[in-house]
Amino acid sequence: MVVGSGAVIEVVGVGAAGLSSLGELERALVAAAEVVIGGERHLEMIEPASGQDLVTWPVPLKPALPSLVESWGERRVVVLASGDPLVSGIGSTLIELLGASRVRVHPAVSSAALARARMGWSAEESEVVTLVGRDVDRLRRDLSRRARLIVLTSGAGGPALVAGLLVDEGYAASRITVLGDLGSVAESRTDGMARTWDGRLTPRLYIVCVECRPDAGERVARSLVPGLVDAAYEHDGQLTKRVVRAAALAHLAPQPGDVMWDLGAGAGSVGIEFARQHPRNRVYAVERDPERAERVRRNARSLGVPGLSVVEGESSGLLAELPTPDAVFIGGGATTSVVELAWRALSPGGRLVVHGVTVETEQVLVASRLAHGGSLSRISVEDLEPIGSFTGWRPARAVVQWSVSKPAAQPSQGYRGDDDR
Numbered sequence: 192m193v194v195g196s197g198a199v200i201e202v203v204g205v206g207a208a209g210l211s212s213l214g215e216l217e218r219a220l221v222a223a224a225e226v227v228i229g230g231e232r233h234l235e236m237i238e239p240a241s242g243q244d245l246v247t248w249p250v251p252l253k254p255a256l257p258s259l260v261e262s263w264g265e266r267r268v269v270v271l272a273s274g275d276p277l278v279s280g281i282g283s284t285l286i287e288l289l290g291a292s293r294v295r296v297h298p299a300v301s302s303a304a305l306a307r308a309r310m311g312w313s314a315e316e317s318e319v320v321t322l323v324g325r326d327v328d329r330l331r332r333d334l335s336r337r338a339r340l341i342v343l344t345s346g347a348g349g350p351a352l353v354a355g356l357l358v359d360e361g362y363a364a365s366r367i368t369v370l371g372d373l374g375s376v377a378e379s380r381t382d383g384m385a386r387t388w389d390g391r392l393t394p395r396l397y398i399v400c401v402e403c404r405p406d407a408g409e410r411v412a413r414s415l416v417p418g419l420v421d422a423a424y425e426h427d428g429q430l431t432k433r434v435v436r437a438a439a440l441a442h443l444a445p446q447p448g449d450v451m452w453d454l455g456a457g458a459g460s461v462g463i464e465f466a467r468q469h470p471r472n473r474v475y476a477v478e479r480d481p482e483r484a485e486r487v488r489r490n491a492r493s494l495g496v497p498g499l500s501v502v503e504g505e506s507s508g509l510l511a512e513l514p515t516p517d518a519v520f521i522g523g524g525a526t527t528s529v530v531e532l533a534w535r536a537l538s539p540g541g542r543l544v545v546h547g548v549t550v551e552t553e554q555v556l557v558a559s560r561l562a563h564g565g566s567l568s569r570i571s572v573e574d575l576e577p578i579g580s581f582t583g584w585r586p587a588r589a590v591v592q593w594s595v596s597k598p599a600a601q602p603s604q605g606y607r608g609d610d611d612r
Contacts, residue, residue, distance in 0.1 A: 197263060197293065202270040202282045204299035207375035207396060209236045217297050221269050229271030236271075248281075256288060273396070275301035279321040279343050305373040306341050306398045309380070317341055325498070327352045332415075332467055332495025334360050338403040347393050353401065354388035364404040371397045413494065417441065417464050424490050429457035429483065431522055431546065434572050435590050436460055442544045442594035443518045447471050452516045454506045454533065455479075455523030459487030459499070465518065466496040475513050477502045510536055521545040525552050530559050540599040547591045556593040565595025 201220045206212035210221070221227060221237060228246040239245050249255035275298040276282030282296045303319045310317075317339040320330055330353065333340055342353055350369050357365045363386035371379040371394025379394055385401075413419055418437030424430055431439065439461055443451065445468040453462030456476035466474040476491075476499060478484040484503045491499040502509055506521075506529050518541060519533040525545050537543055543565075547553050560567050569591050573584040 197260070198265045198267060199292075200260075200263075200268045200270060200285060200289070200294050202272055202276045202285060202294060202296045204272055204274050204276050204280075204282075204297060205233060205236070206274065206299045207372050207378070209375075212299060212374070214297075220297070221271075223267060224269035225266040226263055226268045227271065228268065233271035233273075253284070256284070260285075260289065273302070274299050275304075278303060278319075279323040300374065302373050302396075302398050303341050303343070306370050306400055309370055309373070310339075310341075310368065310400050312339050312341075312400075319343065322349070326492070327356055328492045328497040329470075329495060330356055331360060331413075331493065332470075334362055334403055334413075334495075336403065336405055338401075340401040340403065342399040342401060344399060349397070350393055350399050351388060351390060353399050354383075354385040357385035357401070357403075361406050362403055364406050366402040366404065368400040368402075369393060369397050370400065371395075373398065415467055417468075419460070419464060419494070423494065424458045424460050424463075425486055425493075426458035426460075426490075427483070427486070429523070431457065431460050432572065432587065435546070435570055435592075436464065438568075438570060438592060439520060439522075439544050439546065439594075440464055442592075443520060443542050445469065445472055445518065449473075449517040450514050451475070451518040451520070452477065452510070452513060452533065452536075454519065454521045454529065455525075456487050456501070457483060457523055459490050459501075461520045461522060462487075462499060463491055463494050463496055465520075466491070466499050467494065473514070474499045475502055475516075476500065477504070477506050477509055479503065479505050507532060516541060518542045519544070525555055527555050527558065530555060534559075534563060534597070537597045539597055541597045542594070543597070544592065544594045547593075548588050553591045556591055560593055560595070563595050563597075565593055568592045568594075 203217045203220060222240060224243060226244045226246060231247055234245045234247060270281060272281045276296050278301045285294045307314060307317060318333060319341045320333050322329055322342060322344040354367055365385045367383050367385055367388055369381045417440035418433050421430060421433050443465060445465045447469040448471045451462060451465045451474045453474060453476040456462055456478040459476050462474040462476045466472050476487050478487055481503055484501050487501050491497055510532055515538050516536060517538050519537055521533060525547055530545060533543055545556055547556055556567060569589055571586060571589045573586045575582050576585045
């Protein structure tokens with residue numbers, strides 16, 4: 192947040208029809224502003240009044256924004272934005288920087304609302320997915336048999352990228368609709384299918400609507416319920432198996448906006464499924480082996496959470512640099528020192544889950560339970576497999592699981608993470 196104070200910044204949403212879509216209050220704010228800032232398209236809409244400065248956004252925006260805002264001081268500033276400035280817009284960025292008390296938002300009808308109206312989709316039966324400033328792989332998380340997705344993206348190649356991802360995921364039969372210049376006299380609509388989408392021209396302002404239809408005989412949709420099939424992951428044997436993984440995530444109890452550490456990530460499966468539970472969840476996977484770390488990145492992208500952060504190195508030397516966690520999973524290399532570091536770092540009310548398969552690690556977990564409480568379980572799984580012309584049960588290596596919640600009233604014992612939530 193910017194240090195210091197200043198005048199309230201008025202952020203005015205403008206529809207595709209231009210300033211004629213503004214109400215009387217918003218027009219008056221623009222007319223009285225000493226500084227009007229926006230993109231070139233927005234600034235071209237107005238005739239500047241005497242003494243009024245028109246400023247285009249700097250590129251790149253975020254690094255230059257704090258000093259730009261401070262330069263305005265007590266001047267009357269109006270920011271022009273498209274549609275609802277709080278839908279992947281500058282309004283959210285300014286509030287994050289200055290706080291809600293310094294920013295007043297005047298939204299127009301959002302492009303997502305207009306898209307739902309044109310498609311005849313209710314808010315309850317459709318999802319808005321933003322790819323603005325994000326990797327297109329983020330969309331993989333939201334694909335399912337009956338999904339209706341309103342995708343916010345940018346750039347002339349956006350629809351083609353979405354179509355290519357759908358084909359790659361086995362949704363080539365999905366219907367794609369590109370709605371251009373919504374709310375203006377130049378409004379357009381282009382319909383097609385993912386498998387036949389070509390490099391056709393895209394309006395400068397557009398939104399992509401997807402009605403997901405899986406191809407016959409293709410892979411089963413990846414559920415958001417913990418416990419994806421093991422085959423969903425690329426791994427070298429260092430993988431928390433499906434049943435055990437589901438048990439770990441049940442105790443980790445992900446909630447929207449949680450920060451999680453996955454220490455000794457291996458293939459990254461527990462952290463990835465934690466991240467898949469909600470788009471606002473942030474996961475830091477710590478892995479000392481560079482090859483495995485790169486594998487975690489590939490798995491995260493393929494499963495729709497490309498924003499997962501992979502940190503290479505030893506856990507004990509890196510944890511002080513990470514944000515304070517709400518949940519910690521230790522799947523490999525659980526020593527007394529690492530467990531204690533994680534416990535001290537954990538936020539009050541946070542959850543810690545540790546797995547072990549060796550007697551030495553089991554002793555660490557028994558001692559940790561005596562020190563901090565929680566539950567200790569031994570999980571054994573047997574799978575039916577062929578034995579010649581017959582079948583029999585093949586036991587997997589048993590996993591000892593310690594799970595514990597930190598008392599809500601207990602302070603974090605002096606740990607100072609970089610908590611920027």
